[in-house]
Amino acid sequence: MDQLKSSFYIAGSGMRAQGTRLRVISENIANKDSTAETAGGDPYRRKVVTFKNVLDREIGAELVRPTKISEDLSSFTLQYDPGHPAADETGYYKRPNVKGLVEMMDMREAQRSYEANLNVIQSTKSMVDRTIDLLK
Template structure:
């Protein structure tokens, strides 16, 4: 009984750490989407640069879980558009646009949501197994 209970608790702790990591990932994706049209106000300046979450393993209840260790800028080049009247345009009339692709962000968001849901199902299943085990022991 003790091994089953501790195993279930560890499983739940690992899944909870993954849920927190995916929640942080979704916040970064939302920030990227919110700034996907942000350009510089100064001529030739850089616009918003897409942010990418970096995950690392972490110890959770004696096992290995995951956490978002940092956020780093995406080094991908900026897109440019010819808009000579824009205040952010350089001397040649080109405006740098963020390196955020809304389609990629939407796909990343869907992937993060599915991973979150999968980990939630792990927690729910572990709790149901604990409950069923206790019911069996009562008989």
């Protein structure tokens, strides 16, 4: 029965981790057109989540935890528009390093991982229910 309990904790930690990832992806998508407010300034910088396995000694299993949310240091793209408020003296302004297609693919991957963990919880619950029915 302890192994079934562990599977609930492991799948739950995966769901929490992917939930964090989905929140960061949503922030990236919401800011994909956010430019600087001052001339020559930097626009919104894409964020990424880093995960690691953490041993939970109480249940004796490794759980996944988000360790940090960091900025993607890839370069910004330049766009020419001399009338833009963030344009520098040459007429170019920096665009965020967020690519909508990449974010949508990351979102789909996180969603599938979340769903897989949810299926583990549902399967484990079903096994527990069957075990209880057999013991009656």
